[in-house]
Amino acid sequence: MKRGEFIRLTTGIAVAAPLLYACGETKRGTSAIPGEIVGASAAAGHLLRDHTFNPPAAFEAKEVVIVGAGVSGLSAARYLVQHGVTDIIVLDLEQQPGGNAASGGNAFSKYPWGAHYVPVPNNNLTEYLSFLEEARVITGYDQAGLPVYDEFYICHDPEERLYVNGHWQEGLVPNFGLNAAELADFKQFFALIDHFKKLKGSDGLDAFSIPVDTSSRDESLRALDRMTMKVWMDSQKLTSEYIRWYVDYCTRDDFGTPYDMVSAWAGIHYFASRKGKAANAAHNDVLTWEQGNGFLIEALRKNLDGKIATGALATSVKASGDRVRISYLDVATRQLKGLEAKHCIMAVPQFVAARLLGDTERGKAVTDYFHYVPWMVANLTVGDLHERGGQPASWDNVIYGSASLGYVDATHQQVQQRKERRNLTYYLPLTHTSPEAARKEAYRAGHTFWAEKVLADLHRVHPDIREQTERIDIMLWGHAMVQPRPGMVHGEARKSLSESIGGAIHFAHTDLAGVSIFEEGFYQGLKAARKILQKT
Known part of the structure; x- marks a missing residue:
């Protein structure tokens, strides 16, 4: 990539997402409710898909580099530090570690942006x-x-x-x-x-x-x-x-x-x-928190201060003799940087791993067997809502026949009885069409579209939802989780893609399990970390 093109592209990273969703920027549309579309950093991440980068001029030595600060990456880092391997760094594109267990918050409570129990x-x-x-x-x-x-x-009653x-x-x-x-x-x-x-x-x-x-x-x-x-x-x-x-x-x-x-x-x-x-x-029973599994992310990273680099887009992972060279883009400074490590754990989805490795055969296997579904998650700040008859407001609230999964009340775990406002987290897996088509539709739509979709669904159970909603923020997860379609869990592709490369490049992600749950991510991280400990 030429320097001029590089500067132009990286300069655009900070503004690309807002421009992509310009019609959703806190402007009142037909929903008349403010809000915005936040993360994940799809615009910056697509640079990896759409462009090639020259290698950095220099490479800093590290014992272990972990690409990805989701559950698997943080679990691996935590385990390594506990066992005396401290010369490590975890790279992640987002500004907040956690992957799809990320969380947010406002004056009324914290709330999940993804996994919530x-x-x-x-x-x-x-x-x-x-x-x-x-x-x-x-x-x-x-x-x-x-x-x-x-x-x-x-989880407090009523659940x-x-x-x-x-x-x-x-x-x-x-x-x-x-x-x-x-x-x-x-x-x-x-x-x-x-x-x-x-x-x-x-x-x-x-x-x-x-x-x-x-x-x-x-x-x-x-x-x-x-x-x-x-x-x-x-x-x-x-x-x-x-x-x-x-x-x-x-x-x-x-x-x-x-x-x-x-x-x-x-x-x-x-x-x-x-x-x-x-x-x-x-x-x-389930265990849950205001911020959902963001609570567990905070616990995983407790002893990792100074070892997590956010806003860091990995651009390549290459074996170099008995070491591994990792190149990444520092989004804030727009600089390409390099790391050279004894071991690299790729705690990212397999389609990302294939691109970082420049491995077309791996990429084909991923395309053939791994399908990643997009999700929309909305956080609504609401006042007192009208309730239909029956069971009172609960932590998890689901509507029969809806395309959504309903909503959880992030303020439900608060001990005070009277709540000035509540934060409701609404979940919609985009399963109405193929993942590829749904992903494109999701990124084309603006805030007003998504706000109207949420309000129309919840109007069935809360007829005053429009009047009582003060703000709606939207999170789009383009590749939220892998789909365990027939033949995946017990198929050969998942097994072969899990194998380390040259004893120095290791893999850890829930898509290698086929099941996107916290425990799988946790143990994927431990498995990769143990491979490294066996060689030290």
């Missing part, structure tokens, strides 16, 4: 439980050895509700207005899930476990990865509208993938892999 952990995840102790989420253990969770972090058949019911499993046959479908479904929870494969491993790679590889179970969740439900004659809607809601929630596209193995894993027990929480 973790279920009560499985008790065999000792490293994860130790981390939660360190974060003071676990306050101790009872005489039976069960963890005691801080009551402030267990969740569903608007169905003109009424707010308690819980997200539809039951209000269902006939006997429709209720029987749920009874059968959960009996099957209970069977899978207890089931072990012929290799003696749990049929469904966390991390994914600790699950049984029994062929009878792997066969579930070759069909969709819909096909499996058809085989079980689970046909009612309500059971189909519920499973589709769950697979879109955890995987951003409709039930007729998601692997049946992944769909069952959503339900059957959770087996945690606690002294003061039920197995189906």
